[in-house]
Amino acid sequence: xxxxxxxxxxxxxxxxxxxxxxxxxxxxxxxxxxxxxxxxxxxxxxxxxxxxxxxxxxxxxxxxxxxxxxxxxxxxxxxxxxxxxxxxxxxxxxxxxxxxxxxxxxxxxxxxxxxxxxxxxxxxxxxxxxxxxxxxxxxxxxxxxxxxxxxxxxxxxxxxxxxxxxxxxxxxxxxxxxxxxxxxxxxxxxxxxxxxxxxxxxxxxxxxxxxxxxxxxxxxxxxxxxxxxxxxxxxxxxxxxxxxxxxxxxxxxxxxxxxxxxxxxxxxxxxxxxxxxxxxxxxxxxxxxxxxxxxxxxxxxxxxxxxxxxxxxxxxxxxxxxxxxxxxxxxxxxxxxxxxxxxxxxxxxxxxxxxxxxxxxxxxxxxxxxxxxxxxxxxxxxxxxxxxxxxxxxxxxxxxxxxxxxxxxxxxxxxxxxxxxxxxxxxxxxxxxxxxxxxxxxxxxxxxxxxxxxxxxxxxxxxxxxxxxxxxxxxxxxxxxxxxxxxxxxxxxxxxxxxxxxxxxxxxxxxxxxxxxxxxxxxxxxxxxxxxxxxxxxxxxxxxxxxxxxxxxxxxxxxxxxxxxxxxxxxxxxxxxxxxxxxxxxxxxxxxxxxxxxxxxxxxxxxxxx
Numbered sequence: 047x048x049x050x051x052x053x054x055x056x057x058x059x060x061x062x063x064x065x066x067x068x069x070x071x072x073x074x075x076x077x078x079x080x081x082x083x084x085x086x087x088x089x090x091x092x093x094x095x096x097x098x099x100x101x102x103x104x105x106x107x108x109x110x111x112x113x114x115x116x117x118x119x120x121x122x123x124x125x126x127x128x129x130x131x132x133x134x135x136x137x138x139x140x141x142x143x144x145x146x147x148x149x150x151x152x153x154x155x156x157x158x159x160x161x162x163x164x165x166x167x168x169x170x171x172x173x174x175x176x177x178x179x180x181x182x183x184x185x186x187x188x189x190x191x192x193x194x195x196x197x198x199x200x201x202x203x204x205x206x207x208x209x210x211x212x213x214x215x216x217x218x219x220x221x222x223x224x225x226x227x228x229x230x231x232x233x234x235x236x237x238x239x240x241x242x243x244x245x246x247x248x249x250x251x252x253x254x255x256x257x258x259x260x261x262x263x264x265x266x267x268x269x270x271x272x273x274x275x276x277x278x279x280x281x282x283x284x285x286x287x288x289x290x291x292x293x294x295x296x297x298x299x300x301x302x303x304x305x306x307x308x309x310x311x312x313x314x315x316x317x318x319x320x321x322x323x324x325x326x327x328x329x330x331x332x333x334x335x336x337x338x339x340x341x342x343x344x345x346x347x348x349x350x351x352x353x354x355x356x357x358x359x360x361x362x363x364x365x366x367x368x369x370x371x372x373x374x375x376x377x378x379x380x381x382x383x384x385x386x387x388x389x390x391x392x393x394x395x396x397x398x399x400x401x402x403x404x405x406x407x408x409x410x411x412x413x414x415x416x417x418x419x420x421x422x423x424x425x426x427x428x429x430x431x432x433x434x435x436x437x438x439x440x441x442x443x444x445x446x447x448x449x450x451x452x453x454x455x456x457x458x459x460x461x462x463x464x465x466x467x468x469x470x471x472x473x474x475x476x477x478x479x480x481x482x483x484x485x486x487x488x489x490x491x492x493x494x495x496x497x498x499x500x501x502x503x504x505x506x507x508x509x510x511x512x513x514x515x516x517x518x519x520x521x522x523x524x525x526x527x528x529x530x531x532x533x534x535x536x537x538x539x540x541x542x543x544x545x546x547x548x549x550x551x552x553x554x555x556x557x558x559x560x561x562x563x564x565x566x567x568x569x570x571x572x573x574x575x576x577x578x579x580x581x582x583x584x585x586x587x588x589x590x591x592x593x594x595x596x597x598x599x600x601x602x603x604x605x606x607x608x609x610x611x612x613x614x615x616x617x618x619x620x621x622x623x624x625x626x627x628x629x630x631x632x633x634x635x636x637x638x639x640x641x642x643x644x645x646x647x648x649x650x651x652x653x654x655x656x
Contacts, residue, residue, distance in 0.1 A: 072575040074169060075106045075117070081150060082106070082121055085143035094139050095129050097101045102128070107568075115162035116150070116570070122159040131160030171557040177572060177635035178553055182642055184573045189583055190231030196414050197223045199425035200320065200327075201238040204312040205249045206274055208319050211427055212507060213480040215456040217496040217648070219425040221588035222454070229583035231421070235327045238410060241309050242333040243403065248272065249312070250305035254292070256281025257304065261290055280311045322484045323493060324648055336409050337401075344401050344409040348379070348394055349442070351408075356382045356443055362390060362395045370474045383406070386439035408440045411451075415441075421450045423586060428457045452586055456501050462508040488511050490649045494521035497592045497647055515655075517603075520596050524640065525652055527599035530606065531637035532653040534617055536632050544622045547634035555627040564605035564613055565632060571598050575639050588647065595643045602636050 082104070089095040104121040122137035129136060137155040144153040152164040177184045199219020202212045220235070227233045240246075252272040259265045260281040267273045284292065284307055290293065292300045313330070320326065336343045351357045360380050365373050373393065380391040381404075394405040414422050422441065426433070434453045441451040461468045461478060469478075484492055491512040498520050500507045517523050539546045546552065560566070575594070582590040609616035617629040641651040 070604070074165070074173060075168070077578050078117055078119075078150070078163060078165070079104075079106050081144060081146060082119060085140050086121075086125070088143050089139055095125075095131075095136075098123065099129055100539065108160060108574075114156065115154075116165045117163045118156075119161050119163070120159075122155075122161060128157065137161050142583065158276070160190075167561060167566065168558065170566050170573070171560050173569055173573045174557050174560065174631050174635045175553075177638055178547075178631060181644075183640060185228070185579045185642060187229045187580050187583070189229045189580050190226060192230065192232050193421055194234070194419050195226055195231045195421035195423065196234050196236055196419040197226065197423045197425070198236045198238055198414075199223075200316075200325075201240065202316060203240045203243075204309050204316065205245050205412065206272060207276055207315055208480040209477040210459050210461065210480060210483050210507075211456075213323070213483060213492065214496045214501075215325060215425050215427060216320060216480070217493050218454065218456055218501050219586065220323070221497055221591075221647050222423065222425070222586055224630040224648065225579070225583050225588050225591065226586075228646055229579055231583075234329060234419070236329040236331055236414075237310075237327040239313065239330055239332045242337070242406065246305055246309060247301065249308050250301050251297075253280045253308040254300065254304050255275050257284040257288075257292065260285035261293075277308070280308050280493075283307065283311070286644055302379065311571070319479070319481050319484075322481060323489055323587060331410070331413070331588045333406055333410070336406055336413070343413060344405050347409040347412050348405065351381060351443065356385065357394065358382065360391070362393065365390070367626065368647065370377050381440070381443075383436055383443075383469050386442045388435050388439040392436050392440075404436060404440075407437060408444065409440050415445050420448065422452070424451075426451045426453055426455055428455060433453050444507045452630075454501055454586055457504045459496075459507050461506045462506055462510075463509065464510045468509060475648050483507070490525070491519075491521050493648050494524070494592060497589050498596075500587070500589050517600075520592070521649065522655075523603075524595045524599045526655055527602045528637055528640045528651045529653060529655045531602070531633050531640070534633055535630065538618050538626060541618055541620060542626060545623065545627055545630060547630065547637075552628050552631050552634060555631040556624060557624050557628055557631065559628040560632055564601075564608055564615065565629075568601050568605055568632065568636060571601050572635055572639055575643070589620060591643050591646055595640060595647075598636065598640060600645075602633075 083101065086095065086099075086101055090097050090099065102124050104119060104124045106117055106119045109115055109118040122140060123133045126133040126136050134155055139157045140161060141153040141155060144150050144161070148166050148168050151166045154162050156162050171302055176272055180186075197219055199222075200216045201213055202208050208216070223233045223235050248271060252267070255265045255267060255271065256277045258281070259278070284304060287307075288303075292303070327611070337345075348357055358380055359377055361375070361377055362373055362380065364375070374397055376394050376397060378397075379395045381394055383392045384390060392404050393402050394408075396402055411422065424437070434455075436471070438451055441449050461483075495507060495512050496505065511519055512521060513519070515522050515526075528652070535546050544551065560569070578590060578594050582588060605615070606617070617633055619625050619629075637651075644651045
């Protein structure tokens with residue numbers, strides 16, 4: 047259900063009734079769209095347009111050139127053909143209906159039939175009161191309608207600490223989950239534990255070497271095992287619990303015991319590393335749980351597909367391009383993946399009768415569907431791009447095409463310092479860990495910078511840049527805008543006792559005093575926030591929030607700096623309490639949007655910078 051307006055009412059539908067922005071959900075863009083629809087209805091009433099005309103979706107957005115107006119719409123070009131009139135003729139008729147006192151000051155036709163609109167200052171000024179009334183709810187949307195969505199991210203193999211590549215996927219997935227929840231979805235954050243493959247047996251053998259080392263042996267770690275020091279505590283724990291007894295067992299007896307201890311230790315380490323980024327999952331789903339003794343979900347999935355004629359026995363041609371580890375030149379059990387858009391059919395069983403990784407992945411995604419998730423989002427690393435088509439085909443088959451499935455690929459991170467490749471300590475033995483990066487620069491710079499580039503583009507992370515205090519450091523620049531706002535609130539309270547956000551004088555400030563072009567420009571940026579939330583959520587692109595926050599901070603800093611040069615534009619006017627209250631209200635609205643946006647990214651909004 048959509049939020050109501052600040053006074054608890056919904057906007058009146060009549061053309062001459064005033065419209066107020068509804069708390070948190072309805073933007074100025076939607077207000078203008080309503081006025082356009084009112085104008086269409088008026089033209090239908092007077093016979094200019096057919097009464098049965100279906101109004102197709104049209105756009106209302108800022109024009110590329112701000113000199114053309116505040117907003118532009120293509121409505122005339124969208125409707126002209128069905129209405130049987132020329133676009134410009136329809137645009138001319140709409141313009142006569144669109145000008146409305148207190149809302150739309152001017153409307154004019156441009157090009158083949160675009161309509162440029164200039165809004166009344168009162169509409170922009172009123173948005174400040176809307177933001178303050180909504181508080182943290184400003185921008186919140188009902189777009190998701192409470193639908194269940196599963197966001198699976200990180201899902202690193204439990205064989206060691208997470209590396210910097212996992213860091214980017216973790217931050218992206220967590221911010222996306224925050225965004226979707228804010229947009230009205232019911233979100234479950236999930237981690238898929240790959241604990242059934244050969245890699246966890248390698249982990250167990252590596253931990254067993256550390257166990258022998260803990261007992262006093264001198265060991266050499268052969269190629270193919272994990273050399274990192276992070277397994278030394280696992281070996282010590284095994285020695286403390288079992289003493290030398292495991293040495294008397296053959297591998298088939300000690301390996302399951304060691305594997306359980308090692309996986310538990312690795313998952314504990316992974317949880318701690320994620321917590322350092324303030325990331326927590328509601329569900330940790332075990333791959334081994336798919337083949338429990340009380341129910342083999344992989345076998346059930348294959349049987350269901352076979353019953354529908356989607357599993358058969360056949361041979362596969364050699365793969366083209368990159369090798370496929372599941373390919374074998376033999377008669378085998380195959381899924382008809384090509385029937386659902388894949389380029390080849392896919393193997394489900396290996397020659398030894400064990401399941402392929404793909405078969406387990408099919409059963410896992412079926413479990414998501416069975417748990418009620420019609421929306422599934424997987425966040426994968428750059429090396430999994432070739433796997434998308436087959437899993438998409440599987441999900442389509444398993445859900446009869448009813449599931450909404452999206453894969454977001456997170457590209458590689460390259461580490462630099464002062465523009466040069468940067469090497470750090472490698473306690474993992476072979477790679478730079480997530481924890482190394484967080485410990486080096488802090489959680490907030492890591493989270494913001496991992497989102498300050500589109501997920502499918504490579505990211506250069508420069509340790510020097512993310513810690514410098516300048517406009518060139520986006521996270522500092524945005525956080526400083528929020529802290530600077532709070533410094534203004536403190537100074538306003540010192541200048542005029544009781545004049546501070548949250549108090550009645552600021553909440554009821556005379557916003558008609560906000561007339562400077564810089565003030566209006568700042569408000570225009572603020573009113574884009576609800577629209578941005580919905581667009582970013584629909585596209586599954588949290589980086590849009592990071593970009594927007596930097597632009598908003600830039601607008602605030604620019605207007606602030608203008609006030610240093612032109613005293614009459616300063617936010618605090620010693621000679622005018624009333625004007626100061628209005629400008630404090632504007633800065634408070636800006637700080638609120640900055641705070642909300644940073645919160646969605648998982649970044650703190652400080653009230654002061656040290």
